[in-house]
Amino acid sequence: MKKLLVLALALSMALSMVPVIAESDTATEPTATFSIWTWLGSAEGWGCETYDQIACFQEAEAATQTDIVWEIESDTSTFDLMMSSGDTTDGIYYAWNPVRTATYSQAGLIVDIAPYIAENMPNLNALIESDPLIKKQLTSADGGIYFVPWVTADKSLVYGEGFGIRADWLEKVGMEMPTTTDELYAVLKAFRDQDVNGNGQNDEIITGYPSQINRLAYAFGTADDWHYAEDGVTVVYGPMTDNYKEWLKFMNTLYNDGILDPDYFMNDSDIYMSKVQEDRVGLYCDNPGVFGTMMKDGAANGLDLEYVPMPYIGGQNLSSAARRYVQPYGVAISSSCEDVGRFLQYLDFFFTEEGNTLLNWGVEGVSYEVVDGVKTYTDEVLNNEIYEASTALSQYAHPTFVGVQSGEADMALLSEEQRAFKETWAQSDASLAIEPFLAFTEEETDINTQKETDLTTARSSWRDKFITGERDIETEWDAYLEELRAYGVEELLAVRQAASDRYNAK
């Protein structure tokens, strides 16, 4: 750990030159020092070099009498290097999915914190005890808990993507917001047939990344991947279902009608965005920030692109990310940490009300104020002269560290238009999406490694050919299913069913 000591000294010297935002005269000297490995994220946007420059972490150090030495990496590729060297920081902020926690706990590199929580993390403990879902998603298959999590308790935080449709075009063709797939087809066809952009050509389309546009399958009660049957328990492979066949027919019709852009297969945002700015795209799928940019760029081009959120047709969101309550991100404690209990006491601060406010809102009177009992960000954040709001906020707050992210705070960063997207999409139900925290045994992992990529490749190839008509959905359906079986879909299904049953039994 010598390297870290040197780093600590260098940092503390550097920091003496950094203006500290809030420091009480009576603050006692830090009594415990721990190191945390992480990366900058949005704080990079204002030139941040260490989290010691971020107000919420300064306050947390003072409140807990702890000094954190941040080891900031410019990218995450050094994670494997650090783990294989064995010279690890005390805490490691990373993407801790079940496969990774199993690998590193079995290798003896990260600590099971479950035995420490009741005594050292009363606030996290209360959260776990109050909600069976957090316990299920946080506890590993072996009963251990391997990281202090970032928790997203509000649906609006995990329903980040969805469809937006041109409201001005709906109005021009005199149609309502579509609520069925037939209505959606009629609307998209009307956009094109009626030359709604008025350029004399029938060139109105839908386009976008296949991974996003293919969410249209949700409207047919299926997904381009694993999900649950209507019982919420039986795992199905969407691409094998009759519902998927119906969705493929829908997509094939859109393709034949010229409504589905052939460049949709290109996976190239520049192509999609240029068509948006040619005033040709009636329906798109992305996050509110992207819709905001599309409309802003449109305005700069003299176009009024009025995208509004389209509710999920059928009301289902089958994206597994939408089921996350515990995010697979947080701080794992390395086995080289000399005082696990004390380090966890520091991390528990972020689960207190004070810590939660600091993480999500930053410093009162600086980044937020309370008006009539309601917190609002100040102009320093919302109307910063240099930075956009999330970058400006990252000087003071860091809602995606550990602790509970506030949906209210997240919404407060968005414009009214952007908020409407999230609120509309959050009306859908994700209970048939596949559980995001499935943990596989070693044997199951081997099967996944051997078969999953090939199956996905075969599925995608058939899917695209069905959509373009190169393959016939009716006459070649059985041959397609046969090929999925040859690629091991039944074995992969059995693995997911077993892992899902174990999860449900927790």
Ligand SMILES: [Ca+2]
């Ligand atoms: Ca520090």
Ligand SMILES: [Ca+2]
């Ligand atoms: Ca046109």
